[in-house]
Amino acid sequence: MNPPDNDVLWARGLRHTHDRSPALLGVSLGVREGEILGVLGPHGAGKTTLLRCLSGELLPEQGEVWFNSSPVHTLGATARERLRRERFGWIDSSPQLLPELTVRENAALPLLLCGVPYRTARADAQEWLDRLDIGGAARKRPGRLLQAERQRVAIARALVNRPSVVFADEPTAPLHRADRAQVLRILTSAARSHGITVVLASNEPEVVSLADRVVTLVDGRFTAGMPQQEREDADSCSASV
Numbered sequence: 240m241n242p243p244d245n246d247v248l249w250a251r252g253l254r255h256t257h258d259r260s261p262a263l264l265g266v267s268l269g270v271r272e273g274e275i276l277g278v279l280g281p282h283g284a285g286k287t288t289l290l291r292c293l294s295g296e297l298l299p300e301q302g303e304v305w306f307n308s309s310p311v312h313t314l315g316a317t318a319r320e321r322l323r324r325e326r327f328g329w330i331d332s333s334p335q336l337l338p339e340l341t342v343r344e345n346a347a348l349p350l351l352l353c354g355v356p357y358r359t360a361r362a363d364a365q366e367w368l369d370r371l372d373i374g375g376a377a378r379k380r381p382g383r384l385l386q387a388e389r390q391r392v393a394i395a396r397a398l399v400n401r402p403s404v405v406f407a408d409e410p411t412a413p414l415h416r417a418d419r420a421q422v423l424r425i426l427t428s429a430a431r432s433h434g435i436t437v438v439l440a441s442n443e444p445e446v447v448s449l450a451d452r453v454v455t456l457v458d459g460r461f462t463a464g465m466p467q468q469e470r471e472d473a474d475s476c477s478a479s480v
């Protein structure tokens with residue numbers, strides 16, 4: 240079966256174990272272009288493993304991942320790394336910013352790694368920082384910012400090269416309730432206005448409530464919220480392995 244044309248990401252029959260502990264047990268899904276997909280599930284459900292497989296960071300033991308109708312699971316490590324650098328953005332629960340660089344240099348990093356000239360990268364990074372309301376801190380070092388401000392810089396960095404897909408893994412986990420709502424609004428509205436697809440994983444229903452669609456992962460399998468066709472595909476994949 241080939242991926243549908245309108246799915247930017249498509250996965251079928253993903254299975255993976257970490258140190259003999261099963262993390263994914265036959266997961267299939269499609270993500271439409273520009274969609275914000277919430278992946279909800281308790282701790283240990285396999286959310287991070289799923290996002291790592293979808294982004295090409297981790298090769299699943301079984302199953303297929305396709306991006307824009309091209310296979311990711313058959314690419315070598317270098318090609319997958321390039322795909323992640325050029326087409327994907329990643330936001331973690333704790334913003335991993337480089338302390339020696341300024342906020343603006345941190346936000347510009349994905350562009351610099353893709354060979355964009357320094358001045359252009361700096362200007363683009365400043366634009367995103369301004370959009371995310373953190374432009375005034377551009378010359379500061381990350382250590383001088385609050386956690387919620389650092390997370391906004393991480394969002395700017397994830398969006399600066401206009402990726403096709405942003406993977407956000409518990410992006411609000413370390414934040415206070417008020418900061419959470421604000422960071423989520425910023426992320427989703429920036430993605431929507433630029434047509435960027437987001438896969439947003441969390442164990443909290445309120446975090447994924449801004450998504451267009453929510454799938455629920457429990458013990459490495461999807462449960463409620465999964466379209467019938469995908470559930471049938473997952474079942475047939477699970478049954479066949």
Ligand SMILES: Nc1ncnc2c1ncn2[C@@H]1O[C@H](COP(=O)(O)OP(=O)(O)OP(=O)(O)O)[C@@H](O)[C@H]1O
Nearest residue numbers: 257258260261262281282283284285286287288289
């Ligand atoms: N690098 C690893 N080594 C060993 N086991 C791992 C590793 N990564 C994940 N696991 C295990 O795989 C299962 C799924 O983990 P995963 O991190 O994907 O779930 P999660 O839903 O993201 O959980 P959380 O919400 O706690 O981050 C868990 O049982 C976890 O302990």
